[in-house]
Structure formats: C-alpha cells, structure tokens
Amino acid sequence: MRREMTLRRRLLPIFILATGIPIVLFALISQYRLRSSLNENIQMQIDNNLNRADQSLDMILDKYDTLLYDLCTDDEIIGIVEDINQKKDTLEVxxxxxxxxLSHICNRNDGIEGITIITEENQVIFYDxxxxxxVSSSWADKIRAPEVVKGALYRGVGQPIESGNDKVYMFQIIREFVDYRDIHKSIGTVILSINTDVLEPVLDAGQNADIYLLQKGKIIAAYEEDKCGKKLDAAKDEEFRYTRKMNEMSGFTICNAQSLRLYHQTLKEQILFWIFIAVGAILLLMALTYSLTRPYLKEIDQIADAMSQAEQGNFQARVPVTENMTVEVRKISSGFNEMVGHIDSLINQVKEAVVEQKNAELSALEAQIDPHFLYNTLDTINWKAIELGEFEISEMLGALADILRYTVKNAGAETSIEQELHWLAMYILLQKAKLGRELQVEVKVPEELYGYRIHKLLLQPFVENAIRHGLKQKEGELKLGITMRSAGGQMHIIVKDNGRGIPEDVLQRLNDSENEADEKDSGEHMGIVNVRKRLNLYYGDQADLYFESALGKYTKVHLFIPVVSPHRQADEEGRKEEGQ
Structure with a gap:
C-alpha cells in the first residue's frame, strides 16, 4: 500500500537537494582541482627523474667510454694488435x-667485468x-663484434652471466681501434663489458618510482634485476604510469615507471571525505527539518483532525486559534472555522427548506392547481412586463409558457421534428439567459425531415448536458450544433458542443449500454440512463446511442432511431378512426 505523502516528506527531499547540489558541485570542483594538482606534481616528478637519470647515465657512460677510447688509441696496443694481425706473435708474447x-684495466676500474679484443683476423683476446x-671463459670469448660505424656503440646484454651462485647483468661499449696514420684501416674491435650495478645512481628513482633502461623495448637494466631481459610491455603494472626519454649519448631509452597508488589513494580519501561531509550534512538537515517543522505540523494536524470531524458530519468542530500560530496557519484555521460555521448554518436552512418544501407539496396536492391557472397567470405577468417595457422578460415568459404547454400536453407522445426543434429553441433561449453568455446555435436539418415524427423531449437531456456540463465552465466562444439526416431507414441525430469534453473513463461508462444500473455518471450527465430506458421502450433494439468526445475540444452525441414518416403517422390515425 502506498504511503501517504506528508508535508515533512515533501519538504525533506527539497531541502536535501538544496543542500546536496552545492556540496556535490563543490566536491566535483575540488576533485577536479586536486586531480589536476596531483597530475602536475606527478608529471614534475617524472620529468625530474628522467632528467636526473639522463644526466647520471651520461656521466657514467662518459667515464667508461673515456677508458675505452684511451685503450683504442694507445699506440703501443695498436702496434701489438697489428703484429698479431701480421702473424708476428709466434710465441704469443x-x-x-x-x-x-686488460687485466690491469679491469682490476683498477670497478664495474668492468671483462674486456674482449677481436682482431681483424678474428683472433679473440680477452680478460674475464x-x-x-x-685463458678460459664461459662468455668473454664468445662475444661477437658488431659493425661500428663511428665512435662508440652501446648495447645491452639482457641475459645474465652465471658467476658461481650469482647472476651478473652487463651492458657493453664497443669501439674500433683507431690508427691515426691510416684512419680507414681496420685493425680490430674492443668490447668493454660493464656490470649494470654501476648504473645504480641512474636506476635509483627514490620512492613511488622505478627507472628502467631499455633497448628495442627490452629491459637491459633495472633496480629489480629479475625484470632484466623481459619486454617492458610484459612487465607493466596498471598501477604505474610509464614515461620514456631517449639518451642521446647511448641510444638507450630511459623509462620512468611512476607509481599511482598514492595518487589513487589520495583521490579515494578525498571522495570518502566528501561523502562523509554530504552524509553528515543530510543527517543534520533531517534533524533540523524535523525540529523546525514539528510545531507547524502539529498545527496542521489540528486542522486535519477538525476537517476529519467535519467530514464525518460534526460541523461543531473548530480549530483552536492561538497567538503562537504563524499568520498563514492562523488564516487557514480562522477560514476553516468560518466555513464550517456557514455550512452548519446552511444545513440547518436546508433542513428547514426541506420541511417547507414538503409542506408546499402537500399544499399543492391539496390545492390541485389547474394548469390553465398557470397559463393565465403567466399571460398576466407577460402583459405586465410588456406594459413596463421589459420585452426580454416578456419573451422569456412566452417561451416558458410554450414549454409548459408542450410538456404537459400528451407527454411522451410523438411530435413532428419541426415542433420538437421549435420547443428546443424556446428551451435554449431560457438556458442562454441562465448561462449569461453568448451561445451560437447551429441547426442543420433538411426541410424534408420537418414532418417526420419523433418522441417528445427526446433531445432535451443532451442539450441540457451540453450547456450545463460542456459549455458552462468553458472560456471563449461557445457553440452548440444539432444535425439530422436520414439514411437506410434510420434517423441519425448529432448533438455537438465545443465544450470541455468527457474524461476517457466516464466516456467508456456512458457508452456501456449494459451498465444501465450504474448511476455514478448520471449526476454529471443527467438523464442518460433515463433516455436509454425510453429508447428501449419506444424502439427496442432498433435504436442506438453512443458518445464521442475529445477532452478539452468537443463532445458529440450520436442518436439513431427508426424513421417515422408523416404518411405512416396519418395511416395509423386513420386506422384508429375506423376502429372507433
């Protein structure tokens, strides 16, 4: 069962929205600013890490490249290599x-794990x-010399070298011997193998970040050595932001992996903070709403209780009016008390009027007033109105007299369509005067139908309902139309108004011919049930009635009755005379 909506329940969502919308907007703006600030700080830290790593790598590589350059340009070493190339080293001196x-160079410089010389004749001389x-090595004598175009060539090894129980990761610097006497002459290649531990200053990015050294997308040096040799894409973590920078000296790519855990945690804490603020504000608002509305709701409950008593018939119920009431509630209470007082007075008057009406009906029955007395009286009043120049009143009195004569004489009998239309014109004249507004009446009936027969007062309920319920409360132009046409032995009569229309549910009940016992709609559309009964008595199943309406636009009543021609009526009267 749906719960009833109280004033407090109506106000609470409005107050919550009025408070919640600014909080949400402020939270969104704050979240956006915080996110932008954190992104700027992270990007600044990434740039600092990359620049620092790039500078450190240049310094470290420059140190070892200088050692290698000195070795490659040493005249004595170049001469010895040339002798080896010329087969002048028979005793391997x-x-x-x-x-x-080579052993002196390795032992004097930390980080150099081996030096390999490959002569032009592919003779390998090394120190591990x-x-x-x-003399023997698991790796130093197996190194292959790449083609060096100019200067130094840098390359990562990727795969570790087994040294006892340890794994050693290295990178290499490669240069060709340079004989300045003939710079185009190839003598041999020197490969300097360096432990990646010397890159620790490059790889140490502090907290919340990692630095990787890449070559062709593969990690050749990392703080966590188990990641060396892997593709960066395989080692990526969704909680990190990866940014790359090329080292111009070596061609290596420096990759900064910035952790976003603190970033996400800060945003999450900010969201939770605003949720806490919003929940707290809503709870506080609910408490304030309850405490502030309590006295007003108490006063409204008093009014509702008095209204409930009045609804049950106790029109002595009153709302106590106090000085502590707000001006609005005091006006409502006073107005209710006055209204109930007036209703109580009117009920008493109605009771008295009912008693008087019963007495009048009894008197009328006793008196048995002759209708001719009414006609004569109306005629006297009519002439009095003419003497006073009240011609409009005179016209209305004449119409009323015609209506009385028409209804009293042979009630329920058949009449011509012409006479029925004349009577309806008199009836509409009185209704227009009662309505107090201009009413356009359009009657479309072919003259050949004027003599056809129809039962008296058959159309009156439809005209009355059109004026009373369709046009009375409508603003603007008022129109009422009556149309008749004959087809297939049936007379099709349409009564149309441009009034407020009929609701769909009421329209369905009015068109339900089986629902004759339902009096629910007869109050608003009086006489419909009675008309259906009269149609059934007069014509049986040869008559039909249905309603058509568009809410706010129009209402049409479609009435179908059998055609009764003037000749048929004359034949029936002749048979009656012969029978007499």
Whole structure:
C-alpha cells in the first residue's frame, strides 16, 4: 500500500537537494582541482627523474667510454694488435702483453667485468674478471663484434652471466681501434663489458618510482634485476604510469615507471571525505527539518483532525486559534472555522427548506392547481412586463409558457421534428439567459425531415448536458450544433458542443449500454440512463446511442432511431378512426 505523502516528506527531499547540489558541485570542483594538482606534481616528478637519470647515465657512460677510447688509441696496443694481425706473435708474447694490460684495466676500474679484443683476423683476446682468467671463459670469448660505424656503440646484454651462485647483468661499449696514420684501416674491435650495478645512481628513482633502461623495448637494466631481459610491455603494472626519454649519448631509452597508488589513494580519501561531509550534512538537515517543522505540523494536524470531524458530519468542530500560530496557519484555521460555521448554518436552512418544501407539496396536492391557472397567470405577468417595457422578460415568459404547454400536453407522445426543434429553441433561449453568455446555435436539418415524427423531449437531456456540463465552465466562444439526416431507414441525430469534453473513463461508462444500473455518471450527465430506458421502450433494439468526445475540444452525441414518416403517422390515425 502506498504511503501517504506528508508535508515533512515533501519538504525533506527539497531541502536535501538544496543542500546536496552545492556540496556535490563543490566536491566535483575540488576533485577536479586536486586531480589536476596531483597530475602536475606527478608529471614534475617524472620529468625530474628522467632528467636526473639522463644526466647520471651520461656521466657514467662518459667515464667508461673515456677508458675505452684511451685503450683504442694507445699506440703501443695498436702496434701489438697489428703484429698479431701480421702473424708476428709466434710465441704469443704480444697476446700475453695485451691480456696483462686488460687485466690491469679491469682490476683498477670497478664495474668492468671483462674486456674482449677481436682482431681483424678474428683472433679473440680477452680478460674475464669474473673468473679472473684470460685463458678460459664461459662468455668473454664468445662475444661477437658488431659493425661500428663511428665512435662508440652501446648495447645491452639482457641475459645474465652465471658467476658461481650469482647472476651478473652487463651492458657493453664497443669501439674500433683507431690508427691515426691510416684512419680507414681496420685493425680490430674492443668490447668493454660493464656490470649494470654501476648504473645504480641512474636506476635509483627514490620512492613511488622505478627507472628502467631499455633497448628495442627490452629491459637491459633495472633496480629489480629479475625484470632484466623481459619486454617492458610484459612487465607493466596498471598501477604505474610509464614515461620514456631517449639518451642521446647511448641510444638507450630511459623509462620512468611512476607509481599511482598514492595518487589513487589520495583521490579515494578525498571522495570518502566528501561523502562523509554530504552524509553528515543530510543527517543534520533531517534533524533540523524535523525540529523546525514539528510545531507547524502539529498545527496542521489540528486542522486535519477538525476537517476529519467535519467530514464525518460534526460541523461543531473548530480549530483552536492561538497567538503562537504563524499568520498563514492562523488564516487557514480562522477560514476553516468560518466555513464550517456557514455550512452548519446552511444545513440547518436546508433542513428547514426541506420541511417547507414538503409542506408546499402537500399544499399543492391539496390545492390541485389547474394548469390553465398557470397559463393565465403567466399571460398576466407577460402583459405586465410588456406594459413596463421589459420585452426580454416578456419573451422569456412566452417561451416558458410554450414549454409548459408542450410538456404537459400528451407527454411522451410523438411530435413532428419541426415542433420538437421549435420547443428546443424556446428551451435554449431560457438556458442562454441562465448561462449569461453568448451561445451560437447551429441547426442543420433538411426541410424534408420537418414532418417526420419523433418522441417528445427526446433531445432535451443532451442539450441540457451540453450547456450545463460542456459549455458552462468553458472560456471563449461557445457553440452548440444539432444535425439530422436520414439514411437506410434510420434517423441519425448529432448533438455537438465545443465544450470541455468527457474524461476517457466516464466516456467508456456512458457508452456501456449494459451498465444501465450504474448511476455514478448520471449526476454529471443527467438523464442518460433515463433516455436509454425510453429508447428501449419506444424502439427496442432498433435504436442506438453512443458518445464521442475529445477532452478539452468537443463532445458529440450520436442518436439513431427508426424513421417515422408523416404518411405512416396519418395511416395509423386513420386506422384508429375506423376502429372507433
């Protein structure tokens, strides 16, 4: 069962919206500003991390590239390599000297895990610091020299080197020997293998960020070594924002992985904060609404209680009016008290009038006033109105007299359509005077139908309902139309008005011919049930009646009755005379 809507329940959503909408708007603006500020701070931190890592990488690479450059331009080393290329190292004296020099370089410089020289004749000379050997190595003698176009070439290894129980990740710097006596002459290639641990200053981005060194999308150096050798796309985390920057010196890509956990946590806390503020404001508003409306609702309850008593017939009920009431409630209470007092007085008057009416009816029955007395009296009043120049009153009195004669004489008998239309004109004249407004009446009846027969007062209820219920409360132009036409042995009569129309549910009940016992609508559309009964008595199932209406536009009454021609009426009267 639907709960009734009280004043407090109506006010509460309005107050909640009035408070909640500004809070929501302010929260959205605050959230937007916070999000923008956090994004700016994160981007600033990312830029700082990338710039710092780029500078640190340049410094570290420059240190080792300088060592490699010195080695590649050392005249003594170049001479020894040339002798090796020319097969002048039969006792491997030159190779031993180079290995000795390579071991000194590795041992004097932290981070260099090995140096490999590949001569023009593809002879490999190396020193492996991990195994402290220049004779055998699991990796140093297997390095392949790429083509170096100019300067130094940098490349990541990706795969770790096993050294005991440890895994060593390295990157390499590669240069060709340079003989300034003939710069186009190829002597050999030097490969410097460096432990990625030396890149720790580059990879250390502090809290909430990680730095990766990439080559062709693959991680070659990372703070977490288990990620080395993997594709960056495979190592990505949705909680991180990835930003890249190219290192111009090495061609390596520096990738900053910025954690967004703090960012999301801050936004979540802000949202929870505003939710708490909104819930608190709503609860406070509900408490204030309850406390502020309580005295007013108490006064309204008193009015409602008095109205309930009046509804049950107790018109002695009154609303107590106090000085503490608001002006509006006091006016309502006083107005209700006055209204109930007037109703009580009117009921008493009605009771007295009913008694008087009964007495008058008894007197009228006793007196048995002759109708001719009424006609003569109306005629006397008519002449009196003419003497006083009240011609409009005289016309109305004449119409009333005609109506009385028409209704009293042979009530229920048949009459001609012409006489019925004349009587309706008199009736409409009186209704127009009662209505007090201009009413346009349009009658469309062919002259050949004037002599056809119709039962008296059959159309009066439709005309009365059209004026009383369709046109009385309508603003603007008022129109009433009566149309008749004959077809197929049936007389089709239409009574149309441009009034307020009939609601759909009422229209359905009016068109329900089986619902004759339902008197619900007869109050508003009086006489309809009675007309249906008369049609059934007069014509049986040969007559039909239905209503057509558009709310606010028009109402049409369609009446179908059998055609009764003047010749048929004359034949019936002749048979009656012969029978007599």
């Amino acid at each position: 030159n190779s031993s000297r180079i290995r000795h020099e 610091r991990l195994s402290a050997s220049s």
